[in-house]
Amino acid sequence: MFLSRNHKRASKLPEMIAKLNYHVLFSPIVYVKPTAKQDPSFISLKVRCFSTYRLSNDANVSVTESSQLPNFTSRVSRIARTEALEVLFDYLHCTRGFSFTDAEHISKNSPHFLQNLLSRIDSEKDVARNLTKFLRYNPINEFEPFLESLGLNPSELPMFLPRHLMFLSDDRVMLDNFHALCDYGIPRSRVGKLYKEANEIFGYDYGILALRLQAYETLGLSRPIVIKLINCCPSLLIGGVNNEFVKVLERWKKFGMENNWIGGYLSGKRTYNWNRMLDTMDFLDKVGYSEEQMRYLFNSNPSLLFEGSGKTIYLLFGRLLKLGLKMDEIYSLFTHNPHILSGKRLKNLLQAMYFLLEVGMEPKYIASIISTHIQLLGSCTLKGPKTVCKELKVGRYDLCQIIKEDPLKLFSKASKSKIKNSEQASSQYPSIHIEKTTFLLRLGYTENSDEMMKALKQFRGRGDQLQERFDCLVDAGLDCNVVAKIVKQAPMILNQTKAILEKKIDCLRNYLGYPLDSVVAFPAYLCYDMERIRRRLSMYVWLRERGAAKPTLSLSTLLACSDARFVRYFVDVHLEGPATWESIKGHQP
Template identity: 40%
Template sequence: MFPFRKLHAQCSFFLLKPCQNPRLQSTKSATKFAGKATLKEAQAALLEYLHSTRSLNFLDADNMCRNSPSFIQDLLAKTHSHTPHVNTKRSISRYLRYHPINEFEPFFESAGLSPSEYAPLLPSHMIYLNDDVVLMENHKALCNFGVPRTKMGRVFKLAPQVFRYKPGILISKLQEYENLGVSRKTLINVVASNPCILVGGVDFDFVKVFEMLKSVIGKDCDWIGEHLLINKGCCNWRVMFHVLTLLSRVFNEKQLGDLITSSPGLIFEESGGCALSLIGFLLKFGLSVNRVCVMLHEFPEIRIVKFLSNLRLCFLFLTEIEMEASEIGRILQSHCLVLGSFTIKRTITLLTNLNVGKKRLCKVVKDDPLVMKSWALGRRIEPLVNSYLECESKALKKEFMLSLGYEENSKAMNESIKLFRGRGAELQERLDFIVNAGLDYEVVCKMIRESPRILSQTTDRINMKIESLVNEGYAMSDLASFPSFLSYSAQRVKLRFSMYNWLKKHGAAEAGLALSTIIACSDKAFEKMYVNRHPSGLQVWRDLKAQISSMA
């Protein structure tokens, strides 16, 4: 009998939905969305392998499993591609049985390093941790001393030679610091954040800094380690000691303790180098020592390096707007705390957005230095309020527009004012010039209302265009019917009249064409309607255009 049940079972496999069919699930989706249960199974399988099979210390193996997420995800991806239908723990156990891993990868990652950071540290000739006896002995020594396994990343990164010491040397170095009075808790925090004190001989500058901090703060300095993490590299304890010595000359112990507690970045950022640069910068611009001390006590909640950078940007801005050195010094002396608390925009950006020149901007800053705070990055900048002369000119323009018959503050009036170029006092002068050329005052007012741009030109340009109009045989009444004539460029007017005269001479255009007909249309339309009427017209048009352009 035909095995129908078996056939049905085989066919049902192909009837599964994509989400139900394991063969259609990608490795990427399977690992990307791995749940907590899957991760726990993977960690358990890896722990069993590292501790039971590879005989690693249980605490080391457990730390490697719990704190190496990138390695676990890669392992899940690899095992899923080999055995996709098997339980996660069994799948990983089977994979590890035949595919040995590089144990240094989860070891370094669990110490706090990212894959890109630990890649240069991977040995080229071994993959098993127990093969590097010296490394594991020194690692064990630090762990037994109290340094957390998850915080040894900076030790590997900044002082890898620590893990190449012969047996007993590392412990002896740590004991030397303890014998000099450094508490074990402080030493653990400092080693985890600044392991360079274990390189070479005893760093007596570190011991001096520790003793000074302990004396001025009045308690143990267990908190030193967390502030040392500000620096990417090793701390320069000698520079830090110099900064503390300098500050101790102007502050008593209580004041210095309060200062360090409120602004620890003064001595910890770049080992105090930023504080030295800031003090030197302020002294250079004339601040007294007492004024610097007051400024340090009132220091805002901002990193020293950022504060110094902001001050330098403000100094650069004041220099670029060509302010006098004495004025720059005065502003920095009186407003250094404010200027260092924000980042000012670039000079070219301010000049553009404020719509001012350097001279006026310089005057604005002199009158009120605190206005610079409104020009900080991230803030919207509005153009500066017009000066007295600009306000007066705008008032004269309004008065002039009212005399032409505009309604006060109407839309037409405001739009026309924007079209006028020049000062308000010049508008009446240009109107009078057109009236004196032979037109009635009311007619000229009507012309201006129809085409406000005609008053945006100087009287010399207006005179030149009127003369060319009269020389071509047109009357001033023609100008009244086409006031926009005065808005066109002199080159356009000359080119059109020259071509029109040539066409009339050769019988290709009738005399007496309206002024707007000759001037207002585009070049393309003029060519089509008039220039192409004569066989040589296009060539003459091009020659005239080149000749007039070269004379401009």
């Protein structure tokens, strides 16, 4: 028995020696640098052992295993990598029967997996032959290069690799849905996001996914917009058409905005809460925003909806409530200052609130300043409290008292904007300048813009006078937004007194018989002097009564032409025309 045991041990000895020799021969020897106090005689050599495919019982190549392997990236030449890529393509296309497009995309877009393959062969000699031989006897887990080529990070793969499956052909349903996405136009490299965030769609029965995609086109969205939308919000493909998204589109349609408008503002780096967007629009509707105002608001500042899905509006509303403003007061602020939510103004308003809180102002005073000067708070970018205190050489308490006594000093002392030379005359009367600026902000001008600077020169009069003239046009029957539009087109309109504007409106309506909307097509009518209007309209009415002129000529035809042209076409066309024209010119109103 003793001899038999020794015989068995002796028979195993060559095998043990062979394994030991293999580890010593094929394991790199690492030199360990001695420390300063180390005895040179004790410098050690560490043998680092790596597990290789020759010692592995697992036949397939796995990325998860390769994470334990050393990084050979720097050792592999470009030629070797190119040869390996071609071998992997041939293996997938010719051996495994992948389509040309699938095999090409997977082989070219799975660099980590390819590197793993190269680490398992001698990548310095005949890479093509060695890798072909390796793949012949070592089938790969095809899901690994496939998922990597879709854009998944190699570190994420273990979470998404299916159990007990190695070949893509084993999951035909998943492949069919993948091809449905590709055929629709979704980039293959973006499918990985859908695989992570909406994995359920890859289990749909044949044809279902294509119908879901088509359903969004029936809403009026173009295919490129649907592709972008799905890339940003994969969850839209889960279940039926997203009802909240449909309601958002319906609201935009009421505002006069095209469905494809959304395409310019979607970003794959953000998530979108369609329900919150609906709540935001409902809130603005309750506050008193008209559909026209909301259209202008979202067109000029789409980030209100697409950055945080409307969260910023709720943030401002909540802070105003905390300051002590009542609900109806906040509604009134939003209603009378609809542009305060647009662009930089909202940011400036929030910054001003922080400024006043930092200098120690009580909430009731902050609420009072906001209620009185909300337009200016939105128009001015303020410096930090530390900077202002340093420039004025006062403490925060003193700065707070200065602002309490005269809130307008907040803008003169803390505003970053500098008054240009063209405004120096206005700076001598800061209250007049501020009132005028406030009025222009209501019209939709942007703070400190070239357009604003030009408007400050063009509009003459105090802010209250300009507002009175503006209200005159609104009271006459024009829509507020229409008046704002025509005034921006022809600023000279508001440089006239209210009495002159009323005379021109009366002449248009009661003498000529034209509707007030006629000035929308030709705002310059209100800019011509009253004498020119009286003479030409009187001549035209005289001709019209005698059938010598068309009954509804445009105002621009009557007023914009030169005197010589007017005489030719509206005076000389009738035998009694010249005499009548001279009589009209000689008549004093």
